[in-house]
Amino acid sequence: xxxxxxxxxxxxxxxxxxxxxxxxxxxxxxxxxxxxxxxxxxxxxxxxxxxxxxxxxxxxxxxxxxxxxxxxxxxxxxxxxxxxxxxxxxxxxxxxxxxxxxxxxxxxxxxxxxxxxxxxxxxxxxxxxxxxxxxxxxxxxxxxxxxxxxxxxxxxxxxxxxxxxxxxxxxxxxxxxxxxxxxxxxxxxxxxxxxxxxxxxxxxxxxxxxxxxxxxxxxxxxxxxxxxxxxxxxxxxxxxxxxxxxxxxxxxxxxxxxxxxxxxxxxxxxxxxxxxxxxxxxxxxxxxxxxxxxxxxxxxxxxxxxxxxxxxxxxxxxxxxxxxxxxxxxxxxxxx
Amino acid sequence: xxxxxxxxxxxxxxxxxxxxxxxxxxxxxxxxxxxxxxxxxxxxxxxxxxxxxxxxxxxxxxxxxxxxxxxxxxxxxxxxxxxxxxxxxxxxxxxxxxxxxxxxxxxxxxxxxxxxxxxxxxxxxxxxxxxxxxxxxxxxxxxxxxxxxxxxxxxxxxxxxxxxxxxxxxxxxxxxxxxxxxxxxxxxxxxxxxxxxxxxxxxxxxxxxxxxxxxxxxxxxxxxxxxxxxxxxxx
Amino acid sequence: xxxxxxxxxxxxxxxxxxxxxxxxxxxxxxxxxxxxxxxxxxxxxxxxxxxxxxxxxxxxxxxxxxxxxxxxxxxxxxxxxxxxxxxxxxxxxxxxxxxxxxxxxxxxxxxxxxxxxxxxxxxxxxxxxxxxxxxxxxxxxxxxxxxxxxxxxxxxxxxxxxxxxxxxxxxxxxxxxxxxxxxxxxxxxxxxxxxxxxxxxxxxxxxxxxxxxxxxxxxxxxxxxxxxxxxxxxxxxxxxxxxxxxxxxxxxxxxxxxxxxxxxxxxxxxxxxxxxxxxxxxxxxxxxxxxxxxxxxxxxxxxxxxxxxxx
Numbered sequence: 001x002x003x004x005x006x007x008x009x010x011x012x013x014x015x016x017x018x019x020x021x022x023x024x025x026x027x028x029x030x031x032x033x034x035x036x037x038x039x040x041x042x043x044x045x046x047x048x049x050x051x052x053x054x055x056x057x058x059x060x061x062x063x064x065x066x067x068x069x070x071x072x073x074x075x076x077x078x079x080x081x082x083x084x085x086x087x088x089x090x091x092x093x094x095x096x097x098x099x100x101x102x103x104x105x106x107x108x109x110x111x112x113x114x115x116x117x118x119x120x121x122x123x124x125x126x127x128x129x130x131x132x133x134x135x136x137x138x139x140x141x142x143x144x145x146x147x148x149x150x151x152x153x154x155x156x157x158x159x160x161x162x163x164x165x166x167x168x169x170x171x172x173x174x175x176x177x178x179x180x181x182x183x184x185x186x187x188x189x190x191x192x193x194x195x196x197x198x199x200x201x202x203x204x205x206x207x208x209x210x211x212x213x214x215x216x217x218x219x220x221x222x223x224x225x226x227x228x229x230x231x232x233x234x235x236x237x238x239x240x241x242x243x244x245x246x247x248x249x250x251x252x253x254x255x256x257x258x259x260x261x262x263x264x265x266x267x268x269x270x271x272x273x274x275x276x277x278x279x280x281x282x283x284x285x286x287x288x289x290x291x292x293x294x295x296x297x298x299x300x301x302x303x304x305x306x307x308x309x310x311x312x313x314x315x316x317x318x319x320x321x322x323x324x325x326x327x328x329x330x331x332x333x334x335x336x
Numbered sequence: 337x338x339x340x341x342x343x344x345x346x347x348x349x350x351x352x353x354x355x356x357x358x359x360x361x362x363x364x365x366x367x368x369x370x371x372x373x374x375x376x377x378x379x380x381x382x383x384x385x386x387x388x389x390x391x392x393x394x395x396x397x398x399x400x401x402x403x404x405x406x407x408x409x410x411x412x413x414x415x416x417x418x419x420x421x422x423x424x425x426x427x428x429x430x431x432x433x434x435x436x437x438x439x440x441x442x443x444x445x446x447x448x449x450x451x452x453x454x455x456x457x458x459x460x461x462x463x464x465x466x467x468x469x470x471x472x473x474x475x476x477x478x479x480x481x482x483x484x485x486x487x488x489x490x491x492x493x494x495x496x497x498x499x500x501x502x503x504x505x506x507x508x509x510x511x512x513x514x515x516x517x518x519x520x521x522x523x524x525x526x527x528x529x530x531x532x533x534x535x536x537x538x539x540x541x542x543x544x545x546x547x548x549x550x551x552x553x554x555x556x557x558x559x560x561x562x563x564x565x566x567x568x569x570x571x
Numbered sequence: 572x573x574x575x576x577x578x579x580x581x582x583x584x585x586x587x588x589x590x591x592x593x594x595x596x597x598x599x600x601x602x603x604x605x606x607x608x609x610x611x612x613x614x615x616x617x618x619x620x621x622x623x624x625x626x627x628x629x630x631x632x633x634x635x636x637x638x639x640x641x642x643x644x645x646x647x648x649x650x651x652x653x654x655x656x657x658x659x660x661x662x663x664x665x666x667x668x669x670x671x672x673x674x675x676x677x678x679x680x681x682x683x684x685x686x687x688x689x690x691x692x693x694x695x696x697x698x699x700x701x702x703x704x705x706x707x708x709x710x711x712x713x714x715x716x717x718x719x720x721x722x723x724x725x726x727x728x729x730x731x732x733x734x735x736x737x738x739x740x741x742x743x744x745x746x747x748x749x750x751x752x753x754x755x756x757x758x759x760x761x762x763x764x765x766x767x768x769x770x771x772x773x774x775x776x777x778x779x780x781x782x783x784x785x786x787x788x789x790x791x792x793x794x795x796x797x798x799x800x801x802x803x804x805x806x807x808x809x810x811x812x813x814x815x816x817x818x819x820x821x822x823x824x825x826x827x828x829x830x831x832x833x834x835x836x837x838x839x840x841x842x843x844x845x846x847x848x849x850x851x852x853x854x855x856x857x858x859x860x861x862x863x864x865x866x867x868x869x870x871x872x873x874x875x876x877x878x879x880x881x882x
Contacts, residue, residue, distance in 0.1 A: 124863065131866055137627070138858065141858065142855045145855035207429075211426055217389065220412070221389070222487070268688075
């Protein structure tokens, strides 16, 4: 596809997506975006928090997207997605210790993550999925504990120092000083997300994966190797998680086994908010949560940083109770 | 000359329920074969047995190769296109994406295949960005057929194509099928409730009853048979 | 849990064993077996919910927290008799379970798992918010502690009572309704079963059991009810116990409770794995292996063995 055709396609896709949203949601998004813009123009702190929120939100959105991918492909909520991301980050740490440059380790880690994710699906999830989804979910819970234990065992629970590729440069935009970290995080994550999106939208493989997730029986009839598609889905999800893990703590250069645990909560909140079936919802949800949490902690005195996680949980519970299909989702018809 | 498709003593079951009790049939290369019979006779199950979407045992040979160890995707890759009952269209995807999926097993550019299909279904070309689920029932059936053609199969399995279609569309559908059979030598195995239509379009037929083959022969033979005339042709 | 003559024999055997054990074991081991009793109650409760009505819950630690804090607070503030506090925990958690069962009606499968997960993590954080009443990070201490023997007796007596209660509920109309709900909701409604009533009821009963287990749990940990004790790990443990137990067998629940009660201790004495992280590795690996290799849990395994014996 030529560049202009791709751009037109992309614009049409975004426009189409916006059209398909229920009116209150799109209104909410537009209002939110407008509010952020106004606030940023009026207050330097607000602008900085928004930028930081966007960066963190991108990380949450990436992990949320991983969760959505896995859910759409296999109907499983992967409780171990965050720990898997953390483990792949430790692998990158180790690769750097062994002498690779940051970006070499980065891409090597993504490749490793893909293989591990796909292998997990084939070896541990698929045999159990035949029986019930609940059993598979329990396996992911077991993996959560197992991976946490293994990482602690191999590397120890103390802080490790992980280099960041973004440096300490500060940009000055319209009188506001923004550390290079945040746009850096944002760009890395968004590029990865866009690449995955492009894979799904424009390639034959992506079409096969979408078909396999929607209608496995009919997909098999046209020759789609459904089982492989599921494995690839898990692999891609692991890659997205790895990206999230790698940029999750750029400013503190610090790596710890508990790295992804709060982020998993925010990712769950983002995925639920956007709708477990909606990839776009996951990303937008992540950005929304990232920005909101940042702003709320600053401007609402009652909410301290410790309360961020419980607040995210409250979001999960509220959304699940009021509109389980999320902001971007369609009502699941379950009469009875 | 061995037939393109040969079934020998094929049994199939849905869990504990036996649907086929030993079906034997053969489809010659380049012919159109109809499968008739009352509801529950096992017609759809026969097609499912061929495409591997149901548990089956017995011998199923396609161009000399056994199908019984393959799953649906393997069968598709060998060049068999199964248009199931209920069409099997992906309602959430666009018309174009549905067609593109039809050509999934083909390597390289599929543009020429799509052009070819558009000559048979010109209206599809205009609707390519439309979500398949928003098409009417008849249009979806045509889409399903078109998708099978993009596949360029050696054998086409059609399950109840006339179901829920207006007579005009049904006639059109069978005309296209016959056309492809005559011009490209497409072999077709079609399950049909509408015996008239089926026997008109086909060269030979099998009548199934309660999971077994009750009768078989050329369409001329079948049309002349008394029981067929009474039960299925209405005179 | 169906009524079968052989089952009575196994019941008697278990009861006899439990009566004899305290005389043969040292104090530490008594406390271990007592812990198994505590988990027995919790796993039994979760089994009623998941096994019989098919609603998944990763949140039973929350109910245990509520039960445990009930005991600790009532004992601290009013020096209430400990057994009475357990009854209160049962009642309070029953009501809370009913209340939570109502919104849970709208959720299923993965969504319910997520919601209960969120619950399991949020509820233990509440004491941090209301630290004056609920003790904050340091927790609430009951006014008295109990000996391991007392705990043993209380845990297994409660287990026995609650087991019989469960057996009575499950063999009757309610049990049949539960099973109908699990097997096919649509069919259940078609046959006139009022879904919301039974699903909510299951939640309530299950929560009540967890509440009692929570009371016992607090007493087992020196009478301390603290947020850290009731984290998500506890809920996961109970879930694992229920998965390992499988359905419909007393032995299954017993083995499931023993599995989660004794595994940490067993794994900590294994040389290479010794540390607490090693325990996590073993625990996590155990979960995965059990789900892969034991489809029906221990109950399934036992049923298979029984079939082999008959053949």
